[in-house]
Amino acid sequence: xxxxxxxxxxxxxxxxxxxxxxxxxxxxxxxxxxxxxxxxxxxxxxxxxxxxxxxxxxxxxxxxxxxxxxxxxxxxxxxxxxxxxxxxxxxxxxxxxxxxxxxxxxxxxxxxxxxxxxxxxxxxxxxxxxxxxxxxxxxxxxxxxxxxxxxxxxxxxxxxxxxx
Amino acid sequence: xxxxxxxxxxxxxxxxxxxxxxxxxxxxxxxxxxxxxxxxxxxxxxxxxxxxxxxxxxxxxxxxxxxxxxxxxxxxxxxxxxxxxxxxxxxxxxxxxxxxxxxxxxxxxxxxxxxxxxxxxxxxxxxxxxxxxxxxxxxxxxxxxxxxxxxxxxxxxxxxxxxx
DNA sequence: CAATTTTGTAACCATTATAGTTACAATTTC
DNA sequence: GAAATTGTAACTATAATGGTTACAAAATTG
Numbered sequence: 001x002x003x004x005x006x007x008x009x010x011x012x013x014x015x016x017x018x019x020x021x022x023x024x025x026x027x028x029x030x031x032x033x034x035x036x037x038x039x040x041x042x043x044x045x046x047x048x049x050x051x052x053x054x055x056x057x058x059x060x061x062x063x064x065x066x067x068x069x070x071x072x073x074x075x076x077x078x079x080x081x082x083x084x085x086x087x088x089x090x091x092x093x094x095x096x097x098x099x100x101x102x103x104x105x106x107x108x109x110x111x112x113x114x115x116x117x118x119x120x121x122x123x124x125x126x127x128x129x130x131x132x133x134x135x136x137x138x139x140x141x142x143x144x145x146x147x148x149x150x151x152x153x154x155x156x157x158x159x160x161x162x163x164x
Numbered sequence: 165x166x167x168x169x170x171x172x173x174x175x176x177x178x179x180x181x182x183x184x185x186x187x188x189x190x191x192x193x194x195x196x197x198x199x200x201x202x203x204x205x206x207x208x209x210x211x212x213x214x215x216x217x218x219x220x221x222x223x224x225x226x227x228x229x230x231x232x233x234x235x236x237x238x239x240x241x242x243x244x245x246x247x248x249x250x251x252x253x254x255x256x257x258x259x260x261x262x263x264x265x266x267x268x269x270x271x272x273x274x275x276x277x278x279x280x281x282x283x284x285x286x287x288x289x290x291x292x293x294x295x296x297x298x299x300x301x302x303x304x305x306x307x308x309x310x311x312x313x314x315x316x317x318x319x320x321x322x323x324x325x326x327x328x
Numbered sequence: 329c330a331a332t333t334t335t336g337t338a339a340c341c342a343t344t345a346t347a348g349t350t351a352c353a354a355t356t357t358c
Numbered sequence: 359g360a361a362a363t364t365g366t367a368a369c370t371a372t373a374a375t376g377g378t379t380a381c382a383a384a385a386t387t388g
Contacts, residue, residue, distance in 0.1 A: 004346065005253045011276075012259065012269045019265055026363070033263040034255070037348050042364065059356025060362040075276065087251050087284065089169045091198070092376075095176065099197040101183055101300060105176045108299045112175075112239065112291060119283040120251065127276060135272045136265060167345060168375065190334070201377050206335065223385025224333040256347075 009034055010044055010078050011132060014053065018070035018133045024063030051081030070133065076124035087120055088113050173198055174208055174242050175296060178217065182234035182297045188227030215245030234297065240288040251284055252277050
């Protein structure tokens with residue numbers, strides 16, 4: 001339905017950061033894993049930073065890393081950070097008020113959509129980024145047989161990370 | 165999230181038909197209630213007809229009406245008729261296979277999204293078109309104070325309705 | 329049978345959201 | 359000060375949805 005991969009990409013990005021631990025990742029590195037443009041990643045990181053999920057740092061040796069414990073960060077946090085605003089939408093144009101159905105369908109549908117959203121949120125609330133990373137590990141090594149490598153960093157880590 | 169009002173409109177259309185009972189509605193009448201173009205409605209009716217939810221008839225005195233008992237038609241039936249294909253989408257471009265996260269994130273996310281979809285479907289399965297119409301009635305008459313009227317039909321009903 | 333009505337359907341345009349790209353100032357490290 | 363990296367603007371591209379016009383096919387009416 002949603003022609004929109006923002007949620008999938010956001011979970012991907014945060015999983016990468018959980019995987020790499022304290023080491024900040026450059027938007028370039030993340031973009032390579034996601035297979036997109038670094039600016040697309042930086043735009044998404046702005047949303048995630050605003051929600052307090054990541055912190056970033058400009059300059060040489062800069063990058064972004066998680067601002068929270070991945071075991072306590074749920075997919076609901078991610079979903080809400082993206083401000084998607086609900087699974088379904090109501091009418092674009094308001095229905096006719098001269099019709100007994102049209103005049104109230106938005107109210108009734110609004111209640112239904114709220115139920116749907118609550119159900120989605122309940123599912124997302126019970127899955128953490130750490131859960132995702134754990135489920136990533138077994139199949140990851142099985143499929144590739146490679147040693148996990150995330151970038152070409154020298155291992156040094158910037159000391160100060162600006163708060164969002 | 166979804167910039168897409170198809171589900172809302174479909175429920176609206178079917179509620180209209182449940183309200184008006186056996187009398188077939190013209191796409192023109194439905195479009196007036198939904199506040200859109202008749203062709204938009206006819207396109208949606210094709211999806212609903214293909215799913216067996218409505219039957220239509222061409223020609224003078226033609227129109228569309230429900231093909232099923234509204235008390236047995238669930239919002240899940242409506243949702244599936246639209247072939248929306250899931251609440252979230254995965255990556256547009258496949259992630260890097262050289263990254264331990266990228267190589268398996270789609271598999272893990274696929275499982276998560278399946279859980280989400282199941283939760284949505286469970287909610288929709290427990291609401292019928294008749295439920296919607298019942299919830300429409302009280303507020304409808306309270307708000308408008310008008311006698312419910314749906315169209316300008318003479319009350320005569322076409323005898324044969326072609327099957328989808 | 330001929331006129332009228334209505335759906336089915338194609339073709340096209342408009343709008344919107346998302347994604348991709350280039351460019352560059354601001355920030356930080358070395 | 360040079361190099362690297364984010365933040366951010368501006369623009370283009372792509373795709374889904376919705377809106378519009380037009381007309382053939384089907385059904386009713388007289």
